[in-house]
Amino acid sequence: MLHLDDAARLRALDAGRMLDLVADLPRQLRAGWELAMRASLPREWNASAFDAIVIAGMGGSAIGASLAAALTEGECPIPVVVVRDYALPAFARGPRTLVIGSSYSGETEETLEAFETARKRGCALAAMATGGRLAEQAMEWEVPFFPIEPVGQPRAALGYSFSILLGLLHRLGLIPDAGTAIEEAAALLTADAGQMAPEVPVARNPAKRMAGQLIGRIPIIFGSGPLAEVARRWKTQINENAKAMAVFEALPEADHNTIVGTEFPPELLTHLIALFLTAPSDHPRNALRTRITRELFMRRGVNTDLFVGRGESRIAQAFSLILLGDFISVYLALAYQIDPAPVQVITELKARLAAGG
Known part of the structure; x- marks a missing residue:
């Protein structure tokens, strides 16, 4: 295991510059928002033009859509649906459904098929x-x-995929202006990134400390409301960056099933750690559920930890947690002495799919 205070060794292992890409998140948030604000849109696109919006994407290209949908659910008057598959829902047809294809590479086969289907059905399109x-x-x-903007890995372009979609929803007149919240989040994240840089020692670096706690453990990450999608982000970043197993769960649903599954196999429980993501904007009942659920896991002998989103806006609170999770996943990879960037198993899978098996 690599000592995480060896900054030079960390930089050498991080050949794909994932530490720098994680720290680039605040710049991307601003750039994506500005791109959406100046984009040319059809004159007829407005708040009454569509009955639904469908965003087709996979993996790192889909998480920005899920976050945008979750963080605007209480404001947007029409459904925003994220499709992580080849097929569009049956309702997605005709010009009153806007289908947005989101693919970092532009070559994701599931997204391309859904986008082509949308055109055949006469949907409004964007990409x-x-x-x-x-x-x-x-x-x-x-x-x-x-x-x-090409930045190397789809999962490293979250700032663009989120803020472009948020800006588009505002341009359509479906949500209020989120520019102030984007700026708050970007400023907060810039300061936080400095505190989690590789040169900051473990004793003062929350991401390094948490990465150390995850070594040899399988994290189960819980979140409620929009933070369920932040929990998904933590899970997928640990998968792709650290090449490690992780699970995410949404509250309150997890309180109706997952909390029961903490008895067997007993020898596995010491290898689990339950991480709870919270924010001041959580529904009060979900805040209470988080506290009680954590206590129940601790009673079963499962290690736990709690993380609180910072900032005034829900966007800032969510993205402060996202940045922390991103850094944790990279430091966990480096602790395991691997380059976080490559995803060789996905590359192999795509090659076999292309070859027909």
């Missing part, structure tokens, strides 16, 4: 990508296209 076939289709079909 976001760094390039690839999705960008080519958007240009050919003359639909709004939001170019994402």
Whole structure:
């Protein structure tokens, strides 16, 4: 196991510069919002133009959509649905459904199929990508296209995929102006990133300390409301960056099933750690559930920890937790002495799919 206070060794192991990409999140939030604000949209696109919005994406290209949908659920008057698959829902047809294809590479086969289906069904279309076939289709079909800056890995472009979609919802007149919340989040994250830099020792670095606690353990990450999607982000970042197993759960649903599954196999419980994500904006009953659920896990002998989102806005609170989780996942990878960036198993899977098995 690598000692996380060896900053030079950390930088050398991090060949894909994932530490720098994680710290780039606040800049991306601002840049994505500005891109959405200046984008050219059809004149007829307004608050009454659509009955539903469907965002088709996978993995790192889908999490921004899920966060945007969750954080605007109480404001947006029409449903925003995220599709992580090949097929669109049956209701997605005709010009009153806007389908947005989100693929960092522009080559994600599930997203491309859903996007092509949407065109055949006569849906309104928009797309976001760094390039690839999705960008080519958007240009050919003359639909709004939001170019994402290439940053290396799809999961490292969350700031763009989230704030572009948030800005588009505002441009359509579906949610209030979130520019102030984006700026608050970006400023907060800039300060936090400095406190979690590789040069900051473990004793003063919360991400390094938590990464050390995850070594040899499987985390179960809990969140309620929009923080359920933040919990998903923690899970997927630990999977992809640290190449480690992790699970995420949504409250209050987990209180109707997951809390019962803490008896067998007993020898596994010492290898689990339950992490609870909270924020001042949590529903009061979910805040209470979080406290009680954590106590129940501790009574079963499961290690636990609690993390509180910072900031005034729900966006800032969510993204302060996202930045922490991103840094934790990278430091966990480096503690295991691996480069966080490559995802060789996914590359192999795609190659086998392309070859037909």
